Amino acid sequence: MALVSDIREDLWLPYLPTDNPSRASAYEEAEREHVISSMSAQLHRVLELEDDEFWGFALSSDGLHAFLDSYLKNARRRFDMLTGVSDGAADAPADTVLSQRVLLILERLAGRDSAPAAVRETFAACLYDNWIFDCAKILDICVLYGFGAEAERTAKILESVFSTQGEYLQDLAAAVRVFHHAVVRIGKEAESSDIAAAAARLPAIKSIEVSVDASPLEQQRFLLEGLVGF
DSSP, rough: OOOGSSSGGGGGGOOOOSOGGGOOOHHHHHHHHHHHHHHHHHHHHHHHHHHHHHHHHHHOOOHHHHHHHHHHHSSOOHHHHHHHOOOTTTSSSSHHHHHHHHHHHHHHHGGGGOHHHHHTTTTTHHHHHTTTSSSHHHHHHHHHHSSGHHHHHHHHHHHHHHHHHHHHHHHHHHHHHHHHHHHHHHHTTTOOOHHHHHHHHHHHHHHHHHHHHHHEEEEEEHHHHHOOOO
16 A cells, blocks of 8 residues: 655646647657656555545645646547547557546545545535535536446446535536526527527536426436436
């Protein structure tokens, strides 16, 4: 098992994928590989921590959260692959390992039962007040992991987060309302019934419209159906 002392805070690096892998220089590709291997090793050490040490580290490490933020924001999306914008090495074994270790960290952060007693007593406040999760992260997690093989694991993360801290439901509901109004407005401005119709069909948007007066449990179910692809 690893110790907190094995994890150097100054070694955390941001995750920045190559914009145009076909034109990346040897130096850029080597730098990218260094970031992936270094951050994968860092996450491995974090995952090896005992629960007490893990939570102590997770609540105090700015470097860990800066890396997670950068990964969730910048990791290649499914639609990048469809539009030909994908990073040429995005499916390489090292990238896959890094992606899975990020998901394991997120699962552990969402798991109240594995937290030490002192954290469990104030778990909802720990998550929210320390920005362990936030609306943007939740949406990024859904985009990256909410479809295909990882959909069920993603749903469990969301279920745990939503059931633990109801503030996230309210934040997400407000965000989706903004998306809804923006898409409908764009559709009207473009005088395109197709865009407006597409907005009306979005499951997450329909969920919010239905769930305004619903119970927290019903709101959670609506959001999961809208955000996770199964």
